[in-house]
Amino acid sequence: MARSSEVMMDAPQLMTFMREVFQQVADDFNVEEVKPNEVTIRLIVSEKHLRPGGTVSGPSMFGLADVAAYFATLAMIGPQALAVTTNCSLDFMRKPAAGVDLIATAKLLKLGRQLSVSHVLIYSEGMEEPVAQATMTYAIPPVKSL
Amino acid sequence: MARSSEVMMDAPQLMTFMREVFQQVADDFNVEEVKPNEVTIRLIVSEKHLRPGGTVSGPSMFGLADVAAYFATLAMIGPQALAVTTNCSLDFMRKPAAGVDLIATAKLLKLGRQLSVSHVLIYSEGMEEPVAQATMTYAIPPVKSL
Amino acid sequence: MARSSEVMMDAPQLMTFMREVFQQVADDFNVEEVKPNEVTIRLIVSEKHLRPGGTVSGPSMFGLADVAAYFATLAMIGPQALAVTTNCSLDFMRKPAAGVDLIATAKLLKLGRQLSVSHVLIYSEGMEEPVAQATMTYAIPPVKSL
Amino acid sequence: MARSSEVMMDAPQLMTFMREVFQQVADDFNVEEVKPNEVTIRLIVSEKHLRPGGTVSGPSMFGLADVAAYFATLAMIGPQALAVTTNCSLDFMRKPAAGVDLIATAKLLKLGRQLSVSHVLIYSEGMEEPVAQATMTYAIPPVKSL
Numbered sequence: 001m002a003r004s005s006e007v008m009m010d011a012p013q014l015m016t017f018m019r020e021v022f023q024q025v026a027d028d029f030n031v032e033e034v035k036p037n038e039v040t041i042r043l044i045v046s047e048k049h050l051r052p053g054g055t056v057s058g059p060s061m062f063g064l065a066d067v068a069a070y071f072a073t074l075a076m077i078g079p080q081a082l083a084v085t086t087n088c089s090l091d092f093m094r095k096p097a098a099g100v101d102l103i104a105t106a107k108l109l110k111l112g113r114q115l116s117v118s119h120v121l122i123y124s125e126g127m128e129e130p131v132a133q134a135t136m137t138y139a140i141p142p143v144k145s146l
Numbered sequence: 147m148a149r150s151s152e153v154m155m156d157a158p159q160l161m162t163f164m165r166e167v168f169q170q171v172a173d174d175f176n177v178e179e180v181k182p183n184e185v186t187i188r189l190i191v192s193e194k195h196l197r198p199g200g201t202v203s204g205p206s207m208f209g210l211a212d213v214a215a216y217f218a219t220l221a222m223i224g225p226q227a228l229a230v231t232t233n234c235s236l237d238f239m240r241k242p243a244a245g246v247d248l249i250a251t252a253k254l255l256k257l258g259r260q261l262s263v264s265h266v267l268i269y270s271e272g273m274e275e276p277v278a279q280a281t282m283t284y285a286i287p288p289v290k291s292l
Numbered sequence: 293m294a295r296s297s298e299v300m301m302d303a304p305q306l307m308t309f310m311r312e313v314f315q316q317v318a319d320d321f322n323v324e325e326v327k328p329n330e331v332t333i334r335l336i337v338s339e340k341h342l343r344p345g346g347t348v349s350g351p352s353m354f355g356l357a358d359v360a361a362y363f364a365t366l367a368m369i370g371p372q373a374l375a376v377t378t379n380c381s382l383d384f385m386r387k388p389a390a391g392v393d394l395i396a397t398a399k400l401l402k403l404g405r406q407l408s409v410s411h412v413l414i415y416s417e418g419m420e421e422p423v424a425q426a427t428m429t430y431a432i433p434p435v436k437s438l
Numbered sequence: 439m440a441r442s443s444e445v446m447m448d449a450p451q452l453m454t455f456m457r458e459v460f461q462q463v464a465d466d467f468n469v470e471e472v473k474p475n476e477v478t479i480r481l482i483v484s485e486k487h488l489r490p491g492g493t494v495s496g497p498s499m500f501g502l503a504d505v506a507a508y509f510a511t512l513a514m515i516g517p518q519a520l521a522v523t524t525n526c527s528l529d530f531m532r533k534p535a536a537g538v539d540l541i542a543t544a545k546l547l548k549l550g551r552q553l554s555v556s557h558v559l560i561y562s563e564g565m566e567e568p569v570a571q572a573t574m575t576y577a578i579p580p581v582k583s584l
Contacts, residue, residue, distance in 0.1 A: 021490065052459065058504050058523055059497040066496050085496055086407065087379050087429060089235035089527040091263050091281055093256040109267075109276055110239040114406055114431070115378065117237050119265065119279055121255075130255055133265055135237055135281060137379060137429075139406070167344065198313065204358050204377055205351040212350050231350055232553065233525050233575060235381040260552055260577070261524065283525060283575075285552070381527035383555050383573055385548040401559075401568055402531040409529050411557065411571055413547075422547055425557055427529055427573060 005036050008078040014039075014071050021081050029067055037108040039072040042125075045101050054098030061102065061122060061132050062090060068106035069118035069136035076111055080140065086115075087137040094131045097124035102131070114140055151182050154224040160185075160217050167227050175213055183254040185218040188271075191247050200244030207248065207268060207278050208236060214252035215264035215282035222257055226286065232261075233283040240277045243270035248277070260286055297328050300370040306331075306363050313373045321359055329400040331364040334417075337393050346390030353394065353414060353424050354382060360398035361410035361428035368403055372432065378407075379429040386423045389416035394423070406432055443474050446516040452477075452509050459519050467505055475546040477510040480563075483539050492536030499540065499560060499570050500528060506544035507556035507574035514549055518578065524553075525575040532569045535562035540569070552578055 009017065011031040019026040028049075032040040041064060043049065049060040066085055074080060096102060103123045110117040120134040155163065157177040165172040174195075178186040187210060189195065195206040212231055219229060242248060249269050256263040266280040301309065303323040311318040320341075324332040333356065335341065341352040358377055366372060388394060395415045402409040412426040447455065449469040457464040466487075470478040479502060481487065487498040504523055512518060534540060541561050548555040558572040 024486075024489075048462075051462075057501075058526075059501040062500040062526075063495075063497040085530050087527070087529050088496075088500075089281060089381055089525070091255075091283065091525050092523050093263050109237075109279055117239050117279070133255055133263070133281060135235060135279060137237065170340075170343075194316075197316075203355075204380075205355040208354040208380075209349075209351040231384050233381070233383050234350075234354075235379070235527055237379050238377050381573060383547075383575065385555050401529075401571055409531050409571070425547055425555070425573060427527060427571060429529065 005076075007034055007036055007075050009075050010034050014075065017074070017079050025063070029064070031071065032103065034075050037072065037076065037111075038105065039068060039075055040103060040105045041068040041071060043102040043104070045099075056096040056102060058092065061092070061096075062088070062134075064102055064104045064122060065090065065106075065120045065132070065134035065136060068104040068120050069116075069134070070138065072106040072108045072118050073111065073116040073138050073140070076108060077140065082141045083116075083138045085136060086139045089135045091133050092131070093133065094129060096131045097127055100125045106136070114142070116140060151222075153180055153182055153221050155221050156180050160221065163220070163225050171209070175210070177217065178249070180221050183218065183222065183257075184251065185214060185221055186249060186251045187214040187217060189248040189250070191245075202242040202248060204238065207238070207242075208234070208280075210248055210250045210268060211236065211252075211266045211278070211280035211282060214250040214266050215262075215280070216284065218252035218254045218264050219257065219262040219284050219286070222254060223286065228287045229262075229284045231282060232285045235281045237279050238277070239279065240275060242277045243273055246271045252282070260288075262286060299326055299328055299367050301367050302326050306367065309366065309371050310359075317355070321356070323363065324395070326367050329364065329368065329403075330397065331360060331367055332395065332397045333360040333363060335394040335396070337391075348388040348394060350384065353384070353388075354380070354426075356394055356396045356414060357382065357398075357412045357424070357426035357428060360396040360412050361408075361426070362430065364398040364400045364410050365403065365408040365430050365432070368400060369432065374433045375408075375430045377428060378431045381427045383425050384423070385425065386421060388423045389419055392417045398428070406434075408432060443514075445472055445474055445513050447513050448472050452513065455512070455517050463501070467502070469509065470541065472513050475510065475514065475549075476543065477506055477513055478541060478543045479506040479509060481540040481542070483537075494534040494540060496530065499530070499534075500526070500572075502540055502542045502560060503528065503544075503558045503570070503572035503574060506542040506558050507554075507572070508576065510544040510546045510556050511549065511554040511576050511578070514546060515578065520579045521554075521576045523574060524577045527573045529571050530569070531571065532567060534569045535565055538563045544574070552580075554578060
């Protein structure tokens, strides 16, 4: 059966879920916007995300892409803490601007029973050209029938 | 110096270039549209591209993504037969429809002096959801100064 | 339940399977060696695989990596024509030598119930350094219980 | 001119370089072994690397793969703080074991003038099967001639 194209979790619900399940990193992110098959997430950049010279670190960008693609999936299927990233491909294209947040938009390109596939673009806030792109695949655990 | 955002090769010029440099495959492709940083290519699907059951083969889809990203690059920098693919990541998301052409749109996300990076979406003609996405990186040979 | 580490299809069985299911391309490949979680495949390079200058085309290298990873999976689970590639990442590192076959060795790094993941190295026959590497993921269709 | 196959930085030199250039994360890593075209790095797992349930986070695994591939490159070319990651593809294959360090081995498959390409396998210490694989590409800044 085809999945619904209706949003099942909105921005406040995704934030609540993050605070419950990923409390260590919940303060780093803000869900900016949720649309069908598309979610925008802000990385609130602080000292711990930086590398010398003020640029945002690679792991911080990976983490942002991961959260964006995960939430684009959860927004459509509801809270599933057990969904896991299986594959990620990242292109680092430009140096992030110093001292500004990063904004990631994840588009859900496929939502199957077992896998979701997204494309993510990451921008330094206020810049026109993306600093990175990512493709992310999530494995969705099978729903147990009762 | 920043690259120009003007198109340097239009659709007929790209077709002529393909017939000169890649004559073995030139009849398989048509350049549908060229815009700044975006090119749309058709794979004219014939017997040789198919797998049993009528679906388009993986190598044919790779070839289409490769041509689309290459032409998105050449459209902006002019004819450079020596640009080479260095990295490609492909997600195969849906089975292509039987008996129809594939349409790929490549968006150029970065055009640097040494590398270009693109994102490609491939559709079965007339279908709403993509069959595959690809990210492609090209190495651009250094221009000799005179 | 954990999968067995015993080979379920040997080289002649894989060749027979290829001739039955992928007859269009069966003459292009030879299964050189099958070990637990590792398969070596030869691409018998002919005119149709070449680009101007005598180098092997990108789609031909993709096709070789795809067959190698697929057969590394099938060797361990038996004939499953329905397993499909879901993700592939390719690094093109060197120009293949002109006029020689390509040899690919795929190592199976994970064989789960739903996914297999491999790493593939491709060499020009007789050369010491690889021309390409690939990572490949296959979705394995669920086995129907009786 | 071909690059040398001799190691230019050994384990203590790489550790010193990390403490100078990446002091925020230097205490998280230990260089275990350096061989020509191969480096092994330990991620000293602590609270900050964990997710609920005790598993190591995705960004921590990305960071480990990144350091391993970077140091495999630097070991052969000498200290180049300006080399930057341009592409990374990651397959997450198994859940890391709780309470143990991660060990990554990066093999340098290509070292060109402009790019290095590596393959990385990550293991939970003491486990036989890898938790993740990564392919990493670094852009090496041009050496200014005098």
